[in-house]
Amino acid sequence: MNRTWWKEAVIYQIYPRSFMDSNGDGIGDLQGIISRLDYLKYLGIDVIWMSPVYKSPNDDNGYDISDYQAIMDEFGTMEDFDELLSAAHERGIKIVMDLVVNHTSDEHRWFVESRRSTDNPYRDYYIWREGKDDQTPPNNWGSCFSGSAWQYDEATSMYYLHLFSKKQPDLNWDNPKVRQEVFDMMTWWCDKGIDGFRMDVISMISKVKELPDGQVKGLYGDYGPYAVNGPNVHKYLQEMNEKVLSKYDLMTVGETPEVTTELARQYAGEDTHELNMVFQFEHVGSNGKYAKWTDEKMPLTTLKKILTRWQTELYGKAWNSLFWDNHDQPRAVSRFGDDRPQYRETSAKMLATCLHMMQGSPYVYQGEELGMTNYPFQSPSDFRDIESINAYKEWCESGIVSHEEFWPCLLWLSRDNARTPMQWDDSEHSGFTTGTPWITVNPNYKEINAKAETADPNSVFHYYKKLIALRKQTPIMVYGKYEPLFEDSEDWFVYTRTLDSEKLLVVCSFTDQETEFTIPEEFAGTDVLISNMEPAGNQGTVTLRPYEAFVLWKK
Known part of the structure; x- marks a missing residue:
């Protein structure tokens, strides 16, 4: 297996609009990011992936781009971007741009x-x-x-x-002039000195020419079989690699809806000359009561089965991206953990342990390192996200389902859960802005904020900091082979990692109940690498407390 910097990196995703506002207009900006680089350096991350900062009319919060080589006015100027790039590089932090080329803005x-x-x-x-x-x-x-x-x-x-908003018309990638325009633009950014691209819905750039009707799911036909993982997608990515990516030392990750492990081995294979890694969404996907919308938690056995398949079927052949949440997903601790006050910190640390100990490059979404939670939205007028607003109109205002039926699903999955401002301190608007924030700050910011957590050595923040530091010191965390244990348990997520003569045992409790767990004999008496509470013991049968997590290290 090839060893590379991007396999060993921890990536931190910034949603610029909600990260830090420097000028009091209520909207995060590039100077705001610059002002918080030392915080990220202290956390220990290696790469920043920024959601789009290009010029945009903001129909979909920057994912509708009107000029790929200019900066959105609300975020600053190209001079601000150059300053950010330089300041990040001075701190040993790389910058990955969000590449949105399935579609443009209708104002492009x-x-x-x-x-x-x-x-x-x-x-x-x-x-x-x-x-x-x-x-x-x-x-x-x-x-x-x-x-x-x-x-x-x-x-x-x-x-x-337009597979997304009507203000996001899809580009015709079958036109070689379109591809060359995109490659020229990418080269321009690479020459500027950026360190890679996260590629938005890149698996959707190739459509079948006939564009037939799709099978009806919900209210409309499903375009998936004809517009996702399409006939020429690999050809076009190989062309992109040949003309642009191969000429620079970059990190590339594709957002690939509906990807399978087999397809991932093509997109991100060790020698397929396309991308470094992909995002898969099986573990955050949902076939809900109303299309994607549901308020039901995925069974742990299902979650484990999905993540285990990706760990085992990509091993030695392609590279995993590891994530619980991002700008399109609800907060991890609310969705996969337990955001009740008595369990929030413990379960947030447990989720971090479970994810960062797997093979792949971990992504930390802004605020995840603090254990930020979903927002308690009160009415549809609270939302700013086009997907959430349109879904409420389509399902409720049209009379298909009642508000009472649909509202819990929207609360559970709305993208705006992840887009409320970063919680910096306990001052007004959580220190995010001196103005009025573009979307409301979560009211729990007085308890959950970076100032308090960086000062507390037992906080979620310091647990993430320790995990990130361990990754740099412990190659088995990066390159070890994964094997699942106790696959039928609805309470525990347990697996091993093996590299040469070393072995890790990762034990994570996903329940709010105490359970009895017997440590495998081969790990009896071994060292505790990390734990989210004082471990009950390292041999024999132990009582796992709610959301307990620990890692034993057999050297």
């Missing part, structure tokens, strides 16, 4: 030109089709953000495809 100059006429030179930069009429789209596909995936455009009496 390419699309402005494309919609002017059918013979415009930019027409074929996007996917246009004739409908049956101005009320009937070319097919039955539904958008990720509710409604049809097609928008009728009166200028040319045709429809354009």
Whole structure:
């Protein structure tokens, strides 16, 4: 197995709008990030992945880009970005950009030109089709953000495809001019000195030419079989690698909805010349009561089965990305742990242990290292996320389900849970801004904040700091082979890691009840590498307390 810096790195994701505001307008910005770099250096992370900071009208909070080579006014200037890049590099921190090239904003100059006429030179930069009429789209596909995936455009009496918002038209990657435009833009950023790309929904860039109707799921047809992991996606990524990625020392990670382990071995294989790693979403996916929307927790045996499959089937062949949450997912401690006050810190540390001890590059989403929780939204007007707002309209305001039925699902899974401001201290608005924040701060910021946790050696923050430091000192955490134990238990997530003569035993309790656990004989009396509470013992049968976690190290 090749040893590389990005396999050994811990990546910290910043959602710039919610991280730190430097000028009092209520919106996080690049100078705000610069002001908190020493905090991240102290935590010990190696890489920052920033959600998009490019020029954007913000229909989808920056994932609708109108200019790939300019900075969003609310975030600052290109000079601010250059300062951030330099300041991060001075601290030994790398910067990974969010590459959003499945679609652009409808305000991007390419699309402005494309919609002017059918013979415009930019027409074929996007996917246009004739409908049956101005009320009937070319097919039955539904958008990720509710409604049809097609928008009728009166200028040319045709429809354009948008798998997300109608202000996010999909690019036509079958057009070689589009691919070259994207590669030139990527090269421009690489020459500026960035250290890699996280590639937004990159598995969706290739669509089948026929664009047939999809199987109806919910209210619309499923585009998945025809627009995800499409016919030319690997060809286009290999071309990207040849023309751009291979020329620099980069970290690349693809967001790949509907990926399988077999496909991941192609996308991120050791010698397939595409990407370094992918994000898979099986463990955070849901087939809910209402499409993706549910308020039900995944059974632990199901969660273990999914994560174990990814650990074992990629071993030695491709590299894992490890994450519990991100800007599109609810808070980890609320979803997978227990955010009740008596259990929040313990379960947050347990989740960190479980994840960081697996094979793959761990991602820490801003505030995860503090044990930040879901937000107690009170009404639909509290939301800022287009997906949540549209889902409520589609399911409730249309009368399909009642507010009482749908609201718990929205509370459980809304992306805005992850987008409330970073909780820096116990001053007004948690120290995020001196103005009015663009989205409300979680009211628990007085108890959960970075100032308090950095001062407390027993905090969630310091537990993450210790895990990150251990990773740099303990190669078995990075490269050891994973094997599951007690796979049928609904209480414990237990596995081993093995590298040469060394072996780790990772024990994580996912229950709020005490349980009796017998330590495997081969680990009897071995050293405790890390634990989230004083271990009950390292041999024989021990009583695991609620959400207890420890790692035994056989040297």
